[in-house]
Amino acid sequence: MTKSRDPEPGDRIVIDKKPNGKIKEEGILLESHEPGVLLLKLDSGYNIGIKKEDIMKMRVKEKAKSEEEKEKLKQVKGKPRIDIIITGGTISSSLDPKTGGVKWLTDPNELFKFYPEIFDIADIKIKNPFMKSSENMDSDDWKRIAKETIKSLNDNQCQGVIISHGTDFLHYTASALSFMIKDLNKPVVLTYSQRSTDRGSSDASLNLYCSAKIALSNIGEVVLVGHGSSNDDFCYVLQGNKCRKMHTSRRDTFKAINTSPIAKVSKEKGVEILRDYWKRKKRKAKLDNSFEKKVGLIKFYPGQSPDIIDYYIKKKYKGLVIEMSGLGHVITEGTNNWIGKIKQAIDKGVIVCGVPQTIYGRLDPMVYSPGRQLKKAGVIFLKDILPETGFVKLGYVLGKTKKKEEVEKLMLENIAKEFNNRLGDNF
């Protein structure tokens, strides 16, 4: 292996591969934490790993920008500013070769190494309230993110907000922000990656690029931006409270549920709007982040004892969201009949809501007898809402009021487009 000088991360390099140098790879050298492997960002935005033993020749085509040059580039006048709120997750982690564990990426210069394109589009201000995997987040974290987001929205220098986040419960945070932030005057874009930044197949780069494009758009909603296919070719813009993580590992894991994507974004075609959305409001954004933590989510299954409701009553829960079967059913016959226990809970002041465990479609309690019995008992049926969004909404509403009539009114009100009233029978 011959080389002109030791290449450094950030250099544009050309590699001639063995056996005869006829196969060439060109791209920006990234920091690699795997010994014996070079990580290269191709112009397509895709990262590839190349084994050092497969390299015949390697030369530096263009040297990396120096730290000062980078700083200059980042602060070119006239570039709009995007605030990135980093909260943890795969997108802000890389393997730390020293400890063997995960290293969080919070330093803008480290981000620059992995995602140089985003700095071409905008000035980036990094905020980092905490670092967590999303399965470890709860409503306190949603409140903190909402507060941090509001600060950026009401900062005249900032044009849009990106929140980078773990994938597991990203859709919960997106739902929570859709209720907790009112009058969005700028886009709030949540994004993620399914593969860590130092893996060749990382989806972080495209997701961040598309997020930046959307952060500068005129969308005044909380949206989730991520891969629209398992290729590294385009992203979808999804309504934050009507999407869900639907696959353990695919890069296009988030799917629009009971609605369609708002837009499609690619490097080639930019932003293509696919349906109506709320525009940026011309006033200050408002924080509305009170939240009642004593809300439970129960997925109903065959033969399940209704005693589970006793557990929640005993623990002084204020609200229960039940993932019911079909159009909104539970057991209404035999020893495990749920109607009595649900009535007990409601009599004790617990708010009980029904959501569809099929995920897709709308509840309709009036078709069959179990639904009618539950409605009569006082259950609130949350139409075509996602179970996850129903859970978040009940916590949000109970944070405002505990009065049954007010709660019911708010739960059925279409606050943040969590219901799709145009959803047909056959969506």
Place this chain on the structure above:
Amino acid sequence: MTKSRDPEPGDRIVIDKKPNGKIKEEGILLESHEPGVLLLKLDSGYNIGIKKEDIMKMRVKEKAKSEEEKEKLKQVKGKPRIDIIITGGTISSSLDPKTGGVKWLTDPNELFKFYPEIFDIADIKIKNPFMKSSENMDSDDWKRIAKETIKSLNDNQCQGVIISHGTDFLHYTASALSFMIKDLNKPVVLTYSQRSTDRGSSDASLNLYCSAKIALSNIGEVVLVGHGSSNDDFCYVLQGNKCRKMHTSRRDTFKAINTSPIAKVSKEKGVEILRDYWKRKKRKAKLDNSFEKKVGLIKFYPGQSPDIIDYYIKKKYKGLVIEMSGLGHVITEGTNNWIGKIKQAIDKGVIVCGVPQTIYGRLDPMVYSPGRQLKKAGVIFLKDILPETGFVKLGYVLGKTKKKEEVEKLMLENIAKEFNNRLGDNF
């Protein structure tokens, strides 16, 4: 409105519609329970309702077969016999105009009125162990259906079995039968309808027709047959333990999860096989329907207290299936850390399994720290299994043995193709 004689259900009639009789409808008159509306089965198999006030003229083209003729037709020698086990659900109900409630259809002659085509294909023997909505069924019902099915499978006169069933928890029953019936020597076909038989848009007719075609095929598996699209054009044959009700109301509500459909069936093209399947075994089918009822299913949500596990320990549950986030995670930080409680449950002899709440994809506990901690604590990760199938399988396995090592071995064994080992990273 003029007419030659009062038409009766079963007659082939021709209707001239108002205002000028130029629009004509021809089909078999069905029993209609809606006053002022005629229900007509078109030759396409689709049912339509016509308001009596829109009818200009109506004539009987061919009279309905008499009861004796029908009986003769049903018993033509040489036609193969299919056993239909009727268990309830929308497919075996019609509106009872006398009570305003639902009327169960168990009489073969009533079935004939609604589904004449199936009697052209086969002799039909009706069995009716009970009538229930599927959300009211539990493992006792699965055991009874399995027993009834085995009797038909080992009856030399019977060529295949159809089980008609409610939709809400049909996928649970399909999973259960896939474990409880060994050495299938004939097809076991579960089917359903989303719209009751007396509605113009009922999907029952096509589903039953396609089920009969599959009941006479060489498939030796428990399968679910139902609409493959929202049109009334074809059905998919789905592997019973790898499909799920994914929509509250669509006729194509059941989707293959982490696998593809086995076949496609239509009236035009018959059965088109799409992938490998198990063929009919050339021996007696065996019943294996012991089941442990003390199994719980928990869907993990953000901020959830691990105290829920105490409830199940206190109630002496033998097994817990946890719908984990992402690749197999729960809370592993802060006051709601689950690891300790899960260890406690396992120490007390409770079997704890992880399943993916994303529904699609495969768990991989080794990628992130929460998964590794759970694995170390003794959680059994059930790969790409459906949560519903995981729940059923744990009850089935605990019905055989309570010894941790034996349970773990059986839970990870691919007993009824509940795992798709060829499922790629990017399925």
